[in-house]
Amino acid sequence: MAYPEIKKIDYNPSLKGLAHIYPDIVYSLAQRSGTKMTIISPQIPEDSQEKYPCIVFVQGSGWTFPNIYYQIPQLSQLAAKGYVIATITHRNSLEGHPWPACFEDVKTAIRFMRAKSEEYHIDSDRIGIWGTSSGGNMALLAGLTADDPNYRTEEYADFSDRVKLVVDCFGPADLLQREARLENPTPVDIALAGGNPKENLDVVKDMSPIYKVKEGMAYPPFLLVQGNNDEPVPYEQSLNMFHKLCDCGADARMIEVNHGPHEGTFWSQELLDLIFGFIMERL
Structure with a gap:
């Protein structure tokens, strides 16, 4: 009997194109239960000394509690291309954590990735941030406030929270222009501002990246994506x-x-490929 030809392929000693998930990693003790992230990494051979660029990803949540699983399938595509992705949770404004608690957590997560760079094979000079909605807002702020002591906690304080790249998807940039929310604040608006936002406009302005931009500063590259x-x-x-x-x-x-x-339906593979291309070109 003549059998169909057997296709032969080479094995994959470098594990190229494969990804691995490290779930529920506590990166901060700012709250009693611990604040967690999930790391999606390239699969790395045990004897490898290779270092990979890193993206801290902040899922939008209206500054409450992010659903970190929403983008894991998409982020895994980027991890398989050779990037370590940390998709993070942060403190929930509705649980008694006004601004800037959640942003402090974002900064702490960046420093954590630098502190753990050896463990997770991260190139600590190549850390970027990508966020959506409220996460995009904080990604913009992270790019504009490198090592600002106003947002630094004691955790991993010896490490920098500077980022080398920012991707923002539909993040609010000027919260002072959201007049309807100022006139009729939601519970989140009140929780973030620590009271009536109209009586705490300094907090609302501090949350607005557009007022942080200064001429002549050395900022990382930014990609803004908006429907x-x-x-x-x-x-x-x-x-x-x-x-x-x-x-x-x-x-x-x-x-x-x-x-x-x-x-x-904002999302498509075409859009993801454009974002991945920007990250791969700049980071």
Whole structure:
């Protein structure tokens, strides 16, 4: 009998193209239960000395508690390309943690990745941040406030929270322009501001990346991505932020998703490939 030809392929000693998940890693003790992240890493041979660039990913949650599982399938694509991804939780504003508690956690997560760079095979000089919605807001802020003592906790204080790249997807950039939320604040708005936001406009301004941009500063590259049919975060928020960055000499790029809403059908493989391309080119 003539059998079909057997296809032969080489084995994969470098484990290239494969990913591994480390779940529920406590990176901060700012709350009693511990604040956790999940790390998605390339699969790494035991004897490897290779170091990989790292992305800290902050899922949008309205500054409450992120669902870190929402983007794990997509982030795993990037991990398989040779990036260590830390998708993080942070303190929930509705549980008695006003601003800047959640942002302090984002900064702590960046320092944690540097502190654990040997353990997770991270190139500590190549750490970037990517966030969506409220996570995008904090990603922008992280890129604009490198090593700012106003947001530094004692955890891993000897390490820098500087990032080398920022990707922001539909993050609010100017919260002072959200007049409807200022006039009729939600419970989250009140929790973040520590009271009526209209009586705590200094906090609202501190949360707004657009007011942090200064001419002549050495900022990392920024990629802003926004749908033009986004109701919670109007397109103009990202457009004005993009213009402000460019006007102040920053290296900024922007992608407009036609008919793109907030999450959901905003996403496509085409968009992910553009974001991955920016990360792979700049980090």
